[in-house]
Amino acid sequence: MERTHEKYDRLIDRCKELEPIPTAVAHPCDESSLRGAVEAAEMGILLPILVGPRDKIEAVAAQFKLDISPYQLVDEPHSHAAAAMAVQLAREGKAEMLMKGSLHTDELMGAVVRSATGLRTERRISHAFIMDVPMLDRVIIVTDAAINIFPTLIDKMHIIQNAIDMATALGFPNPKVAILSAMETVNPDVPSTVEAAALCKMADRKQITGGILDGPLALDNAINLTAAQIKKIDSPVAGMADILVAPDLEAGNMLAKSLSFMANADSAGIVLGARVPIILTSRADSVTTRLASCAIAALVAQARRENASKVVAS
Structure with a gap:
C-alpha cells in the first residue's frame, strides 16, 4: 500500500528552521546507521559526531558512497568504547543528542544508565x-x-x-x-x-x-x-x-x-528522561521514519535549549 507521511514531514520541516543539533552517533558501522546520520545531517536536522572504529566507518562510507568528510570522527576501537565515548561527549556538552548506530541497544543504554559516568537525571x-x-x-x-x-x-x-x-x-x-x-x-x-x-x-x-x-x-x-x-x-x-x-x-x-x-x-x-534525547533507530526503519526520529529528538533538544535560556535569563 502506498503511504504518505504528511505528519512526519511536518515535523521534519520544522527542523529546517533550526540550527543542526550536535549529535554523538555511537558505532555507525553499517549502511543503515551511517546513512541515517548522513541523511539527517544533509537535511539540516543534526550535526553528527561519528564515534567508532575509524577504519570500519570509512570503509562503510566508501562502499555505499556516503560523504562523511564534513563530519567529526572520533576513533574508538569497538562498540563498548564507542558507546562510552558517545555518552561522555553528551556529559561534556559537546553533543546535545545521542544516536544509536550498529551496536546493541543494551550496549548503548548500559553506558547511558551507568551511575558514575552516564546520563541519568532525577527522572x-x-x-x-x-x-x-x-x-x-x-x-x-x-x-x-x-x-x-x-x-x-x-x-x-x-x-x-x-x-x-x-x-x-x-x-x-x-x-x-x-x-x-x-x-x-x-x-x-x-x-x-x-x-x-x-x-x-x-x-x-x-x-x-x-x-x-x-x-x-x-x-x-x-x-x-x-x-x-x-x-x-x-x-x-x-x-x-x-x-x-x-x-x-x-x-x-x-x-x-x-x-x-x-x-x-x-x-x-x-x-x-536522560540528560539528552536518545535516538533509537532500527535497520528495518524506512528513511522517513529514521528522519522523523531524528527530527523529534532535535525538537526536544531545541526546547531544552530554550528552557535553559529562560532559566539563565531569570
Missing part, C-alpha cells in the same frame, strides 16, 4: 513511540513500550511527564493523556485502573504538569470519540487522546506493534 528513563497512523488526523504517542517492564506508580508519573514534555516540544498545546486499562471504571481487582485514578489526582495536585490527564480509559474510548459518546464518558481526553500510556511494557509493545502491522502505522521513537 525515570522511558521510551516513546510517535506513531503515524493513517486513520488518525494526528500523530499519537505510545509510552512506554520499550524500557520499563513493570513500571511503578512513581515510574508512570515520570513516564507521563517525559511524554508531555516531548509532546509540548512537538507543538501539542496541553497534550491530552489517556491512561489505558481494560476498562474505564476504577476496579480494585485491576491494579492499573487504581493507578490511573491516582495519576489523575497527582496531576490535579501539580505532581504532573503541562497536560490534561484522564484514566482509566479503554483504548476504544481513548481514541474514538463515538465510542466515548456511546459509553457516555464525560471527559476532555476521551476520544481525543494525544498520548496513550500503557499499563506495562507488554501491553505497550503489543499496542505499538499492532498499530504498525495491522493499521499500517509508522513508528518513530526516542528515549526520554
Whole structure:
C-alpha cells in the first residue's frame, strides 16, 4: 500500500528552521546507521559526531558512497568504547543528542544508565513511540513500550511527564493523556485502573504538569470519540487522546506493534528522561521514519535549549 507521511514531514520541516543539533552517533558501522546520520545531517536536522572504529566507518562510507568528510570522527576501537565515548561527549556538552548506530541497544543504554559516568537525571528513563497512523488526523504517542517492564506508580508519573514534555516540544498545546486499562471504571481487582485514578489526582495536585490527564480509559474510548459518546464518558481526553500510556511494557509493545502491522502505522521513537534525547533507530526503519526520529529528538533538544535560556535569563 502506498503511504504518505504528511505528519512526519511536518515535523521534519520544522527542523529546517533550526540550527543542526550536535549529535554523538555511537558505532555507525553499517549502511543503515551511517546513512541515517548522513541523511539527517544533509537535511539540516543534526550535526553528527561519528564515534567508532575509524577504519570500519570509512570503509562503510566508501562502499555505499556516503560523504562523511564534513563530519567529526572520533576513533574508538569497538562498540563498548564507542558507546562510552558517545555518552561522555553528551556529559561534556559537546553533543546535545545521542544516536544509536550498529551496536546493541543494551550496549548503548548500559553506558547511558551507568551511575558514575552516564546520563541519568532525577527522572525515570522511558521510551516513546510517535506513531503515524493513517486513520488518525494526528500523530499519537505510545509510552512506554520499550524500557520499563513493570513500571511503578512513581515510574508512570515520570513516564507521563517525559511524554508531555516531548509532546509540548512537538507543538501539542496541553497534550491530552489517556491512561489505558481494560476498562474505564476504577476496579480494585485491576491494579492499573487504581493507578490511573491516582495519576489523575497527582496531576490535579501539580505532581504532573503541562497536560490534561484522564484514566482509566479503554483504548476504544481513548481514541474514538463515538465510542466515548456511546459509553457516555464525560471527559476532555476521551476520544481525543494525544498520548496513550500503557499499563506495562507488554501491553505497550503489543499496542505499538499492532498499530504498525495491522493499521499500517509508522513508528518513530526516542528515549526520554536522560540528560539528552536518545535516538533509537532500527535497520528495518524506512528513511522517513529514521528522519522523523531524528527530527523529534532535535525538537526536544531545541526546547531544552530554550528552557535553559529562560532559566539563565531569570
